[in-house]
Amino acid sequence: MVYYLLICRSLTYAQRTAKALERVGITAIVTKVPQVISSDGCGYCVKVSAKHISNALVALKNAELYPIKVFVLYADGNYNEVTL
Template identity: 55%
Template sequence: MVYYLILCRSLTYAQRTATALERAGITAYILRSPKRIAGEGCGYSVKIAERNLAAALLALRRAELTPKQVYLTAGDGSYREVLL
C-alpha cells in the first residue's frame, strides 16, 4: 500500500497536524517516525493516503502548519522524500 508520511518536529505538532487534516475531512494517523527517515532522536509522523496529499498540503497551509518533510512510502518498505 502506498501512502505519505508527514514528518513533524514533535508529538504536539503531529497532533495539531492530524487535527487540521481531520477538520478538512482527511483521515490521518499519528505514529512514530521510522528510524530510517527520522534521523537523530525520536520523531512523529502523520500518515495519510496517497490520494490526499494535495488536499492535505492545502489544509496545512491554511492552518499555518509547515511539514518538516514529506515521504512517499511504497509497499516494499522503501521511503522517498517528496520535495515541496
Template identity: 50%
Template sequence: MLYYLIVCRSLTYAQRTAAALERAGITARVLRSPKSIAGEGCSHSVKISQRRLPDALRILQRVGLTPKRVYITAGDGSYQEVAL
C-alpha cells in the same frame, strides 16, 4: 497500499497536524517516524492516504502548519522523500 508520512518536529505538532486534517475530512494517524527517516532523536509523523496529499498540503498551509518533510512509501517498504 501507498501512503505519505508527513514528518513533524514534535508529538504536539503531529497531533495538531492530524487534528487539522481530520477536521477537513482527511483521515490522519499520528505515529512514531520509522528510524530510517527520523534522523537523530525521535520524531513523529502523520500518515495519510496517497491520493489526499495535495488537499492535505493546502489545508496545512492555510492553518500555518508547514511540514518538516514528506515521504512516500516505495513498493519494497522503503521511504523516499518528496520534494515540496
C-alpha cells in the same frame, strides 16, 4: 497502498496536524517516525493516504502548519523524500 509521511517537529505539532486534516475529512494517523528515515532516532509524523496528499497540503497551508519533511512510503516498504 502508497502513503505519505509528514514529518513533524514534535508530538504536539503532529497532533495539531492530524486534527487539522481530520477537520477537512482526511484520515490522518499520528505515528513515530520510522528509524530508517529518522536522523536523530526519534520524532513523530502524520501518515496520509496518497490519494489525499494534495488536499492535505492545501489544508495544512491554510492552517499554517508546515511539515519539516515529507516522505513517500511505497507498498514494498521503501521510502523516498519528496521535495515540495
